[in-house]
Amino acid sequence: MARRAEAERNDRALLEAAREVIAVDGAHTSVASIAARAGVGIGSLYRRYSSKTALFQHLVELALDEWTEIAEQGLADEDPWNGLVHYISTSVRTGSLAPLAGMVTFTDEMTEKNTRSDKAFEALIDRAHRAGVLRRDVTAVDVLLLVEQLSKSPLIEHLQQQGRADMLDAARNAQRRVVAIAVAGLRPGDQPLPGEEPTMDLFTQRWSTS
Amino acid sequence: MARRAEAERNDRALLEAAREVIAVDGAHTSVASIAARAGVGIGSLYRRYSSKTALFQHLVELALDEWTEIAEQGLADEDPWNGLVHYISTSVRTGSLAPLAGMVTFTDEMTEKNTRSDKAFEALIDRAHRAGVLRRDVTAVDVLLLVEQLSKSPLIEHLQQQGRADMLDAARNAQRRVVAIAVAGLRPGDQPLPGEEPTMDLFTQRWSTS
DNA sequence: CGCTTGCGGAGCGATACGCTCCGGTCGTAA
DNA sequence: TTACGACCGGAGCGTATCGCTCCGCAAGCG
Numbered sequence A, B: 001m002a003r004r005a006e007a008e009r010n011d012r013a014l015l016e017a018a019r020e021v022i023a024v025d026g027a028h029t030s031v032a033s034i035a036a037r038a039g040v041g042i043g044s045l046y047r048r049y050s051s052k053t054a055l056f057q058h059l060v061e062l063a064l065d066e067w068t069e070i071a072e073q074g075l076a077d078e079d080p081w082n083g084l085v086h087y088i089s090t091s092v093r094t095g096s097l098a099p100l101a102g103m104v105t106f107t108d109e110m111t112e113k114n115t116r117s118d119k120a121f122e123a124l125i126d127r128a129h130r131a132g133v134l135r136r137d138v139t140a141v142d143v144l145l146l147v148e149q150l151s152k153s154p155l156i157e158h159l160q161q162q163g164r165a166d167m168l169d170a171a172r173n174a175q176r177r178v179v180a181i182a183v184a185g186l187r188p189g190d191q192p193l194p195g196e197e198p199t200m201d202l203f204t205q206r207w208s209t210s
Numbered sequence C: 001c002g003c004t005t006g007c008g009g010a011g012c013g014a015t016a017c018g019c020t021c022c023g024g025t026c027g028t029a030a
Numbered sequence D: 001t002t003a004c005g006a007c008c009g010g011a012g013c014g015t016a017t018c019g020c021t022c023c024g025c026a027a028g029c030g
Helices: A002-025 A031-038 A042-048 A052-076 A080-094 A108-131 A140-151 A154-162 A165-184 A201-207 B002-025 B031-038 B042-048 B052-076 B080-094 B108-131 B140-151 B154-162 B165-184 B201-207
Strands: none
Touching (some): A002 A042, A002 A052, A002 A154, A031 A042, A031 A052, A052 A108, A080 A108, A080 A165, A108 A140, A140 A165, A140 B140, A140 B154, A140 B165, A154 B140, A165 B140, A165 B165, A165 B201, A201 B154, A201 B165, B002 B031, B002 B042, B002 B052, B002 B154, B031 B042, B052 B108, B080 B108, B080 B165, B108 B140, B140 B165, B140 B201
């Protein structure tokens, strides 16, 4: 059926559009803007997802698998440093789903996927530590927070909201430079990091059921 | 007059509360939440400022002077590196006003203040470059974008929104570590930064009159 | 004790939202 | 070619929330 294929295309477009719009406008964004960005009607969105929250839930479910995959891609690279950089730069590019925290409820399946993702990522960190390419006082949580911090670019978001497509390339280039600077700070250095090592629940508490 | 003193206290409380709330909720925040955070009524807010936009305008005006002052404080430090770090860490702590971009109109006086601020900051960068403590391919715009990127902490914002004050200290500590990592990336290194050097209008175009 | 000054917040009109529902479109099969 | 039904887009409804106005009240002053 050709209609089926179109429905699947619409679904993928919806998910992609939702990620983009959420990255720019946050979770407060309207379903109308998501549908418009995907090039479909509001009706089609609600035929596939029972509510705005259901769409967000599905987004997070998919992202959990994606993060695991990115970490495993990093592990597939034989160079520990390049593998880590691959994880960071890829995660930054796909954009954060942090604004959705508190709007989705974690199922048992999702927590399981989450621990799988964490395991793969920590293996990536461990390997970099052992190879001596990552400064020893940097923990996995430090890197996760750094990625999250870099995932949201106020400049690019502003340009997209204003429709200034002419400067988008320059902004993305500038963003890549900022990421490169931050990543360079992960190499072994002389100045120790301040404070105590952060705990993982700093990162996970946000997704617990509200 | 005792009433005058109270009004001034209220005004300062309003400005501070507005910065805090904007940093957490963005420019979409309601005047009610600003007034509540300041511990004053909505009426008092509107007696001082004719509209929400007028309050934001005043916020940006004050911030322009503040940024100049921070840069000059950095220049007052005889150590070029410490001076630069002072600018970055202080700017990050006071929080970004980027969400207000597009809501305020730049007066001639404000553009003048803006160039003064830029001048002081670029002097700070120049000095660090000449002293060899800042990698040469890092420009002033790179640092400004880095500061903006670090000014918004999704983790801290989430904890404040959820009222999880118990984890705020740990989150702030983690945030300081992330900033330290990024700042470490500014030291002279081996890997060159990607792409071309960004231009200053990337940063300034956001504040032009809409 | 009356007057002035500044206060807090209830409530109004307007806006923007999530979601429903229906008329129209197009692929499919006889 | 035509009748059918699956699927589409989006107008519009009820509701929540917003910026802002306005007024009753408390506190200092002569």
